[in-house]
Amino acid sequence: MIVRCLLALLTVAVAAQEAPVPTHLKVKASFTRLDKDGKSEVYAEPTVITIDGKQTTITVGSAEEGVVFTFTPRLNKNGTLTLETISEYRKPPTAEASAFSATPTAPSPRAKSKMPFFHSVLTKDQLFSIEDAAGKRQWVPLGRRIDGWTLKSYDDKREALTLSRLGQSVELVLHKAVIVDVPTPPVVVTLTENVTTKPGVSETFGLNAARGLISLEAEILDVSK
Numbered sequence: 001m002i003v004r005c006l007l008a009l010l011t012v013a014v015a016a017q018e019a020p021v022p023t024h025l026k027v028k029a030s031f032t033r034l035d036k037d038g039k040s041e042v043y044a045e046p047t048v049i050t051i052d053g054k055q056t057t058i059t060v061g062s063a064e065e066g067v068v069f070t071f072t073p074r075l076n077k078n079g080t081l082t083l084e085t086i087s088e089y090r091k092p093p094t095a096e097a098s099a100f101s102a103t104p105t106a107p108s109p110r111a112k113s114k115m116p117f118f119h120s121v122l123t124k125d126q127l128f129s130i131e132d133a134a135g136k137r138q139w140v141p142l143g144r145r146i147d148g149w150t151l152k153s154y155d156d157k158r159e160a161l162t163l164s165r166l167g168q169s170v171e172l173v174l175h176k177a178v179i180v181d182v183p184t185p186p187v188v189v190t191l192t193e194n195v196t197t198k199p200g201v202s203e204t205f206g207l208n209a210a211r212g213l214i215s216l217e218a219e220i221l222d223v224s225k
Helices: 002-018
Strands: 024-034 040-044 047-051 056-061 066-075 081-090 117-122 127-131 137-141 149-155 160-165 168-173 187-197 203-208 212-221
Touching (some): 047 056
Antiparallel strands (some): 024 040, 024 047
């Protein structure tokens, strides 16, 4: 019985030692675009460590404006490397799409008052369109002071904004329709490519001439040391 247990443990240990180690790769991505003078410039050059067959994502810029680049490296038997790539270029929505109203009707004229006037609200960002006594209209957050009044809180169910000054509190009721949300930035360009190259050799492809190019260079890492 003891001999069988020892043989089983030895078999497990040998199998664990013989388990193949995944191939590790260092991938360098260079993002190039044209500057204002029409000359090519590298504006981002991230390097990531990944393994054979693992999907990896690199984001350059922001969710509103930038490139989301996803690739899956696969090492071929002949020593070449195939990179399955997906490039997404994003840009912010237009001003018209960002500031839409739930009602197409024109607002009624404002009555003369020394109090600030509550025009509209961006619920997601908690920004409020307030007009002061001089007629100046601006987007402000809670805590900002307008005409001596401080924006204290907002009740979205009643669509009422509470202001305070010198111990006095007043409520301003929403004058226009609520802007529920800002539309998600659209994906302008989505490009899928399979690039085959040799480790250590740079391969270049791109979205288009205006939005720039992406160059990839992969190196096989020795993780046995």
